[in-house]
Amino acid sequence: MRRRIFLERTLTVLAALVALLLVSGVVIHLVNSGYRQRMADAMDARPAQVQSILDSWEPASDTWPELDEQLWELDYGLYVMLAGREVYSSLEPFQRDQARHAAQELSWPEDIAISFQADGIPMVGLQSGPYTILALLRPGGPGFVHRPQSEATLLALAASGVTGIAVIVLLSLLFTDRQVKQFLRPLNALTEAARRVEQGDYSQPVGTQGQDGFAEVCAAFDHMQQHLLAEREKNAAYQRARTDLVAGISHDLRTPLTSVKGYLKGLQDGVARTPERQAQYLDIAYRKACAMEKLLERLFYFSKMETGELPLHLERTDLGELVRRFVQESQEELGPKGVVLTLKGAPAPHPLRADTEQLYRVLGNLTDNAMRYAKAEHLELTLTVWRERAYERLRFADNGKGVPEEQLPHLFELFWRGDSARGSRNEGSGLGLYIVKHIIEAHGGTVSARNDGGLVFEIALPAEEE
Template sequence: MSIRKRLILSNIAMILIPIISLFVVEIMIGYLLFVVFQGDMEGTNMENFMKLRFIAIGCILILTNGLLTYYVSKSIIKPISKLSTATKRISEGDLEYSVQSDKKDELGELTNTFEEMRLKLKGAEETQRRYEANRQELIARISHDLKTPLTSIKGYVNGIQDGVANTPDKMKRYMDTIYRTANDMDGLIDELFLYSKLDLQRETLQMEKVDLYAFFADFIEEMAFYLEKEQGEATLFVKEAEQYIVEADREKLRRVVMNLIQNSMKYMNKSQKQIQVSLETSKNEVIVEMKDNGSGIRETDLPFIFDSFYRTDVSRNSATGGSGLGLSIVKKIIQAQGGRIWAKSVLGEGTSIYFTLKKVA
């Protein structure tokens, strides 16, 4: 019952209960004085009746007012007191203090709203804790991934300074290695910068209409030399009767596809590396599947492959290089464009990466 209804009924009760109670008491007193004790209805007996009647009125009013006030105030003050305690506990950092209520009145709704706020604060605190842990891990991994090539560069520079590179051929090899390592560092810093902007949602997207069929056909043709050099090939499967026009940032989409192809080629152990791109349409989106014939990913690792710096095989990752941010950047770019991304894999057969983009009517 709402507080408003409760107060209205309380006021009505404070009028009706005394009237009914007084009527009952008058009948009882009159019956005792004038029937049971056969008193005279005039004189002293009437005076006693009026005195008792007056006393009864006072007692009834006091008792009725006291009980109703206690009941109504208790139903209001108790939840307010509980909310006050919860507010103090939460302000002190105790987010475990629950104030869940089964009441259906305004205070019950307020209490449950406060409880929802507590749960959101608790969730936010846990998210912040995880974010802080991820941030510390990110810093540690960045430090490691930057220190490794720097150590290599310093080693080769020291070799040159110490005269180890004492022939033109050795000098060239040392300089080529230094350049290649510095170039890898530049790529890592570029990926970290992009990842940071995407994470903070500060990367501007240039959304436009993109025909995915034409996009992938041109992209695969452009990548032909790279794929051939890596002993790989890519094929495109579409239903020509369908339309594959989506709203996307063309350059960011190129980054997505490039990262996925490079990731697949890097970790494929087959002599002939194959990538199949398939397009499907639904009512509101186009689904892109990029499938490789690599060694696949363990089921336990699959849910985490889009996390930053997650490595399913540390030794293999160390051998092949890479920042560990490629798939995480892919996920952030797709989500920034309103799409979804997920993966399926079978060990020994290959992995499929799926992502969606909003379809343009």
């Protein structure tokens, strides 16, 4: 756009300069032609005739019109001064000053008419007693040609300048009008597009073409519309997922809550009469209550995470030692359920800065995910820790059936569940892996998932040098 404006302004100036040169050339040509013609007139027989008339004339105040009439036939005008005062003139106003100046400044022989030129103007003069008589060739062309040459030059330059200014103004108006129309076209399109966006219509592009700066603005506006449309669709999907989450959580809470109420009601009504039966009822109710507590804890954690009220408390720790401690504690809890946890490759130091509580939550969520979805008869979890360049890496693998390949890209999405049907005993909330991804990325790391003899999660966290 700047280049185009620069080119148009440059063309305007050049056009104005060309016009100024042309006008100046024409005016100077006219001036020179007028002076050449005046010189030619000065060389003809008329000056001698004017001299003869003036030499034979007897000055008197009442005879000037008669003398003027005779000079008029020869295309000369008359100017008479008496003692420095004008007493008669038939000259044009612009010639009177020339005649007055010549009468006052030149020396005149007594009673002898002489021909001369003053500033290129042919004149015949006579000093007769107190009278100074001048005859000037009447103008036969433009008036300014018969002025003094210096004055004629100034007038020509002034005329050229005025013409150049007029051309500049005219061309500027034309180019400005053209530029305004070019500028308003995309601006009007942007204004109309903004109105559509205000009304919620993101589907129509601005649709302007060109290589100027407005094309980039329109392209950016179209990109913004596409982004807003994608965000609206994403938010709509997010709201649907939240609605599904609320319905699912309500179902997940209702099931154990119903069980707790049922077993407690059985105890209250005396259905469990033996101590062994009562202990069984209490154990089931307790485990159901623990399941509800875990679900509510995850929802509370997600709420704090979404509102930014869950800061990380980073401290120096060793990833291998942290994983080893988690494996030992989890094996004691999950061993009776037939789950086997194995740690590999941890002896070397694996220093990093991390929030150990949050990394424990990551490992817990991955373990819970494997227990829900691995569908292995005897679940085995293998955790491998190693150093790779500037990252400490953790591999979390199970021996289950994995997940369909088309579902792998969606595992870490918020509220996403592979099986949309509720009621399965393994149905989750769609929060666990999303929380895993959030925590790992908050530590500056990455997490990915793939199938390899089961579902495998690989985590990379920035290492800290010893």
